[in-house]
Amino acid sequence: MDPSPACRRAAAVVALLLLAVSPAAVTAVGSAGWEEAHATFYGDETGAEIMQGACGYGNLFEQGYGLETTALSVALFDEGRSCGGCYELRCHGSAYCAPGGAAVTVTATNACPANYSKPNENWCNPPLRHFDLSKPMFLRLVTDFHAGIVPVQYRRAPCARRGGVRFEMKGNRWWVAVLVFNVAGAGDVRAVAVRGSRDGKWADMKRNWGQIWDGVARLVGQGLSFRVTSGDGRSIVFDGVVPPTWTAGQSFEGKHQF
Template identity: 85%
Template sequence: MDPRPASRRATAAAALLLLLAASPAAVTAAAVHGGGWQEAHATFYGDETGAETMQGACGYGNLFEQGYGLETTALSVALFDEGRACGGCYELRCQGSSYCARGGAPVTVTATNACPANYSKPNENWCNPPLRHFDLSKPVFLRLVTDFHVGIIPVQYRRALCAKRGGVRFEMRGNRWWVAVLVFNVAGAGDVRAVAAKGSRDGAWVEMRRNWGQIWDGADARLVGQGLSFRVTNGDGRSIVFDHVVPPTWTAGQSFEGKHQF
C-alpha cells in the first residue's frame, strides 16, 4: 500500500497525467532549449529587400515563396556543420553593445545559408572556425540595433522551435535517371537528420543521403515514374511518414505538401 497521504498521491497522479498529456511540441521545446543561451556575434548581408539572401548553401530557392521570408540567417562554418543545421531555428538577442536596441525583443531566424570561411584572413573573418557567427538579413539585423553602421555586434543565441504554416514540403530536384528532393517548411526542431523514400510499386524503403544542405538523393533510379512516399526524421529524432505525397507524374521543380507537420 502506498504510505503517502491521499492528497499527495492525488497530486502526483495529476502531475503524471499532465506529463503524459504534454504535446510533442512541448516536449520538443524542452529539448531544443535545453542548452540555454550561448555567446556569438552577428552582422548582416544584403540590403533591405533581402534579395541577396535568396538561394544559398541549404538548397532553398525563393525564401518568400517557401515561407521563410527575411527571418533568416547564414551560419558560420562551426554552426553550419556541413549543412546539417539547415532549417534549424535560433533565437538571438543583442547583448553587451551600446548599439543594442533598447527593450528590443529577441529575434527568431531560420538557418538557410552558410557564411564561408576565409583562411587567408584568420583575424578578420568572423565565419572562420571555431567562431560562432550569424550573418542576418538586414531587416532582421535592424531589429537588434539602433544603427546598422555598427556592422557587427555581440549576441547571445539558443535553439528555438520553428513555427511553420501547413505541412512539410517536398520539392523534386531529380530527373529521369535519379531521384533528389529538397525537404523544407519543417516545423519543430526544423533541421532534418534522415530521409528515406519508397515507390508506389516497390515495398521497400530506400535510405537517401544528404547531397548538400537540405537536398537529399541516392534513391534507386527505378523510383522514377512511381508515386513517392517519404519518411523524414528531424533533428530531435522524431520521424513522420508522408504516404503517397508525390504522384507518379512528378517532374523536377514541382513542390508537394505533406499532410503532417512536426
Template identity: 55%
Template sequence: MAVHEVFLILAMAVVVSAIDGTWYDARATFYGDMGGGETMQGACGYGDLIKQGYGLATTALSTALFNEGLSCGACFEIYCSNAPKSCIPKAAPIIVTATNFCPPNYTKTKDIWCNPPQKHFDLSMPMFTKIAYYKAGVIPVRYRRVLCSKRGGVKFEIKGNPNWTLVLIYNVGGAGDVNAVSIKGSNTQWIAMTRNWGQNWQTGTVLTGQSLSFQVTVSDGTKIEFDNAVPAGWQFGQTYDGGKNF
C-alpha cells in the same frame, strides 16, 4: 546579464519553445540590403525564400554552427547583448531560420567572424536592424535553439532525372533540421536517401511513374511518415505539400 535582457527573455518564454534552454554567446553581422535579394538561394539548397515561406527571417551560419549543412532549417532565437551603443534598447529577440553558410576567409587578419571556431550569425539586414543599429556592423549576441513554427505541410521539391531523384525538403517545423530521409515508391520498399548538399536528398533508384512516400527525421529524433505525399503523375521541377508538419 542586464535587467532588460532578463525582461526580454521572460517575455518571450511564453510563446517560444526552446530545444535547448541554455543561452550561448556569439556574434552577428548582416549581409545584403533591406530587400533581402542577396539572401536568396544559398548553401542550404533553398531557392526563393519568400515563395518558400522563410521570408527574410533568415541567417547564414559560420562553420562552427553550420554542421556541414545538417543545421540547415534549424531555428534560433537571438538578441543583442551587452553592447549599449549597438543594441536597440528593449528590442525583442528575433527568431530566424538557418538558410545559408557564412564561409571562413583565411586570407583576412581581422573581421574574421565566420572563421572557426567562432560562432557567428550573418543575418539578413531586416533581422539585424530589429535588434541593433545599422551602423554597429557587428554585435555580440546571445542565442538558443528553438522549435520552428511553419505554415502548411513539409514541402518536397522533386528534381533530378529518370535515373536519379533529388528531393529538396523545406518548410520543416519542430526541430527544423532534417537529419535522415527514406523514400518509398508504390512499387518499392523503403529506401534510405543520402544527403547530396544542404537539404537536398538523393537516391539512384528509378521512381518515375510511382507515387512517393517519405519518412523524415529531424535532429531531435522525431520522425514523421508522409504516405503518398507525391502522386504517381509527378514531374521533375514540381513541389508537393506533405499535408502535415512537425
C-alpha cells in the same frame, strides 16, 4: 524484501547517468540556456541577396521563410546539418543594442564561408559562432546598421511553419533527389528515406548538400512516400505525398507537420 541502501544508491546513480545522456534531457537544457556569438548582416532591406544559398532553398518568400533568415558560420552550419533549424537571438553587451532587449527568431538558410587567408578578420572561420542576418532582422536587434558586428546571445528555438512539410523534386529520369523544406519543430532534418509505389521498400537517401537528399534511382513513374526524421529524432511518414506523374521542379505538400 526491500533493497539494501547500497543497492538503492547504485540504482540512483544509474538513473542519473541515464538522465544525463537522455536526448530529451539534453534538448531541455540546450533550449533553456543562452550561448555567446556575434552577428552582422548581408544584403539590403529587400532581401534579394539572401535568396538561394547553401541550404538548397530557392525563393525564400515562396517557401515561407521570408526575411527571417540567417547564414551560419562554419562551426554552426555543420556541413548543412543545421539547415532549417531556428535560432532566437538577442543583442547583448553593445551600445548599439536596441532598447528593451529585443530578440528575433530566424531560420538557417545559408552558410557564411570561412576565409582561411584572414584568420583574424573573418568572423565565420571556425571555431567562431557567427550569424549573418538579413538586414531587416539585424535592424531589429540594433539601433543603427552601421554597428557592423555586434555581440549576441543565441539559443535554439522551435520553428513555426504554415501548412505541412513540403517536398520539391530535384531529380530526373535516372535518379531521385528532393528538397525537404517548411519543417516545423526542430526545423532541421537528420534523415530521409523514400519508398516507391511499385517497389514498396524503403531506401535511405543521403544528404547531397544542405537539405537536398538523393541517392535513389529507378523511381521515375512511381508515386513516392517519404519518411523524414527531424533533428530531435522524431519521424513522420508522408505516404503517397508525390504522385506518379511528378517531374523535376514540382513541389508537393504533406498532410503532416512536426
